[in-house]
Amino acid sequence: MSKKKISKLPKASLVIIGNEILSGRTIDKNINFIAKRCDKIGINLIEVRIIPDDKECIKDTILELSNKNDYVFTTGGIGPTHDDITTESIAYAFGVKIEINLEAKKRLIAHYKNMNVEFNDARAKMASIPLGAQLIDNPVSSAPGFIIENIYVFPGVPNILREMFLNLEPTISGDQNVLTKNLKVKTPEGEIAFIIESVQNNYDELIIGSYPFFNPPDIGSNIVLRSIDKKAITNAFNELIEKLKKGKIPYEID
Amino acid sequence: MSKKKISKLPKASLVIIGNEILSGRTIDKNINFIAKRCDKIGINLIEVRIIPDDKECIKDTILELSNKNDYVFTTGGIGPTHDDITTESIAYAFGVKIEINLEAKKRLIAHYKNMNVEFNDARAKMASIPLGAQLIDNPVSSAPGFIIENIYVFPGVPNILREMFLNLEPTISGDQNVLTKNLKVKTPEGEIAFIIESVQNNYDELIIGSYPFFNPPDIGSNIVLRSIDKKAITNAFNELIEKLKKGKIPYEID
Numbered sequence: 217m218s219k220k221k222i223s224k225l226p227k228a229s230l231v232i233i234g235n236e237i238l239s240g241r242t243i244d245k246n247i248n249f250i251a252k253r254c255d256k257i258g259i260n261l262i263e264v265r266i267i268p269d270d271k272e273c274i275k276d277t278i279l280e281l282s283n284k285n286d287y288v289f290t291t292g293g294i295g296p297t298h299d300d301i302t303t304e305s306i307a308y309a310f311g312v313k314i315e316i317n318l319e320a321k322k323r324l325i326a327h328y329k330n331m332n333v334e335f336n337d338a339r340a341k342m343a344s345i346p347l348g349a350q351l352i353d354n355p356v357s358s359a360p361g362f363i364i365e366n367i368y369v370f371p372g373v374p375n376i377l378r379e380m381f382l383n384l385e386p387t388i389s390g391d392q393n394v395l396t397k398n399l400k401v402k403t404p405e406g407e408i409a410f411i412i413e414s415v416q417n418n419y420d421e422l423i424i425g426s427y428p429f430f431n432p433p434d435i436g437s438n439i440v441l442r443s444i445d446k447k448a449i450t451n452a453f454n455e456l457i458e459k460l461k462k463g464k465i466p467y468e469i470d
Numbered sequence: 471m472s473k474k475k476i477s478k479l480p481k482a483s484l485v486i487i488g489n490e491i492l493s494g495r496t497i498d499k500n501i502n503f504i505a506k507r508c509d510k511i512g513i514n515l516i517e518v519r520i521i522p523d524d525k526e527c528i529k530d531t532i533l534e535l536s537n538k539n540d541y542v543f544t545t546g547g548i549g550p551t552h553d554d555i556t557t558e559s560i561a562y563a564f565g566v567k568i569e570i571n572l573e574a575k576k577r578l579i580a581h582y583k584n585m586n587v588e589f590n591d592a593r594a595k596m597a598s599i600p601l602g603a604q605l606i607d608n609p610v611s612s613a614p615g616f617i618i619e620n621i622y623v624f625p626g627v628p629n630i631l632r633e634m635f636l637n638l639e640p641t642i643s644g645d646q647n648v649l650t651k652n653l654k655v656k657t658p659e660g661e662i663a664f665i666i667e668s669v670q671n672n673y674d675e676l677i678i679g680s681y682p683f684f685n686p687p688d689i690g691s692n693i694v695l696r697s698i699d700k701k702a703i704t705n706a707f708n709e710l711i712e713k714l715k716k717g718k719i720p721y722e723i724d
Binding site: 410427 | 486488489490491492493494495496497498501502505506507508509515516517518519520521522523527549550551552553554587588590591592593595596610611627629630648650658659660661663664666667670677678679680681682683684685691692694696
């Protein structure tokens with residue numbers, strides 16, 4: 217499959233850090249949000265990893281992905297408890313020290329004062345940031361994330377992550393938007409595989425995916441065309457529809 | 471954090487193969503199912519990766535994880551369309567050929583005959599299996615998965631994957647069940663971090679996780695104890711409750 221054009225986009229990977237996802241205790245709610253935002257702003261999300269709260273594993277994963285990507289986003293493990301070890305592990309990966317960041321501490325003190333709760337040692341831990349890292353604002357609960365090298369460190373709590381990510385998004389530069397066109401075919405994909413393939417073969421500039429669903433009697437496939445080339449996607453879409461019509465295969469445009 | 475006892479369990483990784491998850495088009499529904507089943511049957515799921523439908527990437531990921539794990543589960547990319555390249559990529563990883571598996575073909579022909587639909591070339595692709603691989607039965611739609619080395623290859627459609635996984639589960643040996651105990655604290659985790667840590671420090675044989683939730687005014691944390699040692703988990707749980715009572719911190723037992 218050709219990815220000529222799509223592969224020109226900046227690359228990103230996402231690392232979900234948390235034993236609770238791996239044990240099945242918690243259902244991840246961040247992957248799809250970040251995947252959609254990357255798609256929207258023209259960043260090619262090339263990989264997601266879910267890893268445990270383990271210092272060596274975090275270090276190895278971060279260093280490997282830092283080399284392979286323009287952006288690495290992490291979620292989880294920056295709270296106040298003993299199993300929140302993301303910050304220290306990332307500092308360790310880059311060989312830098314952690315220090316109390318005065319700006320982060322100021323924000324936390326103000327936040328807790330405002331909520332009328334105590335600013336204790338555990339909470340002070342959330343102001344510990346690797347030396348030289350840049351803070352990521354947290355408009356919801358104050359405890360900041362941070363950026364070090366090309367690593368963007370976010371908390372795991374979904375509604376906090378979302379606000380922080382959206383807030384930061386204008387500073388993350390994707391080159392251009394990826395265009396998509398969707399089509400639903402209510403025929404098993406085995407019937408239409410040759411049609412999709414023949415259209416794909418005519419266009420280097422786009423990727424066609426076929427994503428089957430199977431909930432009898434509702435059987436079929438969602439066909440998705442993706443490209444950054446508007447002409448290519450329009451032409452390919454029209455060609456696909458023509459071929460479906462010719463084959464008398466019913467379809468719906470999403 | 472000590473993982474002495476938990477780490478004795480057989481290790482597994484899960485690889486989700488599919489551009490549609492990385493683009494945000496589809497929300498994954500398989501990770502949590504497999505994570506929970508692994509937890510249930512005593513397998514330590516150490517990592518999940520979501521990767522694109524890309525031959526070299528699939529090969530590299532499979533070989534790396536095959537070496538690090540007792541089991542590697544994959545989902546996605548074994549259907550009939552041009553973007554289903556998991557089978558050929560895994561065969562390529564192990565340097566083996568793909569052939570039409572006669573048993574798989576027989577099952578597919580019978581299935582499609584029964585459904586009164588044509589068994590065409592695209593569907594025949596689903597009978598192509600790496601040489602020497604063992605079939606995984608598909609009680610829903612016949613197209614089999616397969617096992618090669620320690621790689622277990624499943625389709626991506628969630629309700630089909632589930633039946634196939636549950637069907638195969640008795641042949642996958644986890645050593646013993648992991649015990650868990652849960653507790654909900656309706657106090658921000660920053661208030662109780664020192665209590666959890668003090669209990670964790672007393673027990674090498676278990677892992678305590680703290681998973682905050684933040685939906686004001688509902689703010690708090692789920693505390694999860696995990697161990698394969700029944701005595702340790704009972705004692706630690708009792709100690710935790712005592713300390714919460716002493717600190718006048720309200721809790722609910724799940």
